[in-house]
Amino acid sequence: MGKAKFYDTALKQERAVLVGVIKPGEKPEQTKEYLDELAFLVDTAGGVVDQIFTQKMQRPDRSTFVGTGKLEEIKGYVQSEEIDMVVFDDELSPSQLRNIERELQVKILDRSNLILDIFAGRAQTAQAKTQVELAQLQYLLPRLTRLWTHLERQKGGIGMRGPGETQIESDRRMILEKISLLKERLKLIDKQNETQRKNRAQLIRVALVGYTNVGKSTIMNMLAKSEVFAENKLFATLDTTVRKVVIDNLPFLLSDTVGFIRKLPHHLVECFKSTLDEVREADILIHVVDVSHESFEDQINVVNETLQELGARDKDTIMVFNKIDAYVSPEGEEDENGERKTLTLEDFKKSWMAQHNAPALFISALHKENLEEFKQLLYDKVIAVHTARYPYDSLLY
Incomplete structure (x- = not known):
């Protein structure tokens, strides 16, 4: 008898090349941050990044996004390394897409298309x-x-x-x-959701908002003792999840929403506005920040801009700086031994983050650090709204 043959039926990961344009005034670390995020998007979609190409330009070329010389360089690499797809960090126009595809002869995606693909899978x-x-x-x-x-x-x-x-x-x-x-069909679904929200109207509503992958679902699971899908991927949560939470006999509704991201495709923002009604109609927002991320300040700005677009920027908001266990000080702020510092909870409370974001809390949802203070502040906020809305019920709490 001949030897049995074994076949690898696992799906082969598609290999990708990333392309970005460095615009005037853009710092190298900023470009790196954008392309790191694009690489994370490729990873989330199931691909693997093989190489990154960048070019300094006043503005992207109208016909091929990058210059002809750079496109030739990319083409040479794509052919020699048998790359499956090339991903551009900005949205490509129909003519750019057509011209680049004709030249490179492989699958061409832009940031918008990649995000849409991830959303479709989620x-x-x-x-x-x-x-x-x-x-x-x-x-x-x-x-x-x-x-x-x-x-x-x-x-x-x-x-x-x-x-x-x-x-x-x-x-x-x-x-x-x-x-x-x-x-x-969306109008019909929106009407059904509106009816559900009206039925829940008597309870105070709290919404978790923040950049994608900052730990909102972990906080949701911790507060609501529920099993909301959470993993280290972008857009792990796509559908809005609403749970009833009780702290010291005080019930309220907590919703976990889709994470925000820079350069979110306009079509997606428009289509998901109905999902984000939970944000617009919330009484209190919990803005979750991954304080361990090098660009968390930029991420805060992206979230605030999106909230502004949704008409929810002025809502009562608690800033929650999550992942304090993973925080290390930025380069240039090393200790006397030349090592980047970690901060204690007391250090965080004295930091500019606490002074410029009142009220601000510092937690590690993963390691359940400082959660009692978080729950107490959340209780105080909810009871204040509840007392103002239902003064006769305030004697119960």
Whole structure:
């Protein structure tokens, strides 16, 4: 008998090359931060980053995003290393996408397309699936022509132009009809959700907000004693989760929302505004910050800008600086031995973070550090809103 053959049925990870443009006034560490995040997005989508290419430019090239010399360099690497896809850090126009794809002959994605792909893989509920599909179709619509580039490769393009155009117009009409259908479906889902929210209206509502991957779901699990999916990936939580929480006999509703991110595709922001109604209609926001992240201040700004866009910037907010166990001081703030310092809880309470963000709390949700102070402050906030709204009930608490 011959030896048995074994086949590796595991899906091969797609290898990716990242491309970014360094604009005037942009610091090298800022560019690195953006591309590190893009690499994390690729990892979340199931790929692996093989190489990163950057180019200093006044603005991205209108036809190929990067210069022709840089594109040739990328092409050489892609061919020699048999790379599967090239991912650009900014949204590409339909013509840029078409030109780059023609030149490199591999799959081309931009940041928006990559985020949409991750959202499509994460969507669980009918609402999230509908929102993602709508955003994908809105993204695809102006880029339809790239699907028909195979017609250009045929000899005698005259005579083929008509059927190609007809097919594109047919596809465009089908997509527009589907977009209209999905918008109607979302309106129906929104009405159902609005009814659910009205039924919960008597309870005070608290919403967790923050950049993606800062630990919101871990805090949700800790406070609500529930099992909300949490992992070290971007957009681990996509659907809004609402749980009833009780602290010292005081019940309130806590919602965990989709994490924010810089350069979030406009289509996604529009489509997910209904999901973020939990933020708009909340009485109190808990803004969770990953204090161990090198660019946590930038992340705070991104969240505040998104809250502004949602009309929720002025809500009563508790700043919660999470992951204090993983914090190390920035470069340039080393101790006498030249090592980057860690901070104690008392150090954090005396820091600029505490002084400029009142009220501010410093916790480690993973290691359950300083959670009692967090719960007490949250209780005080909720009882204050409850007392103002239901003065006759205040005697019960």
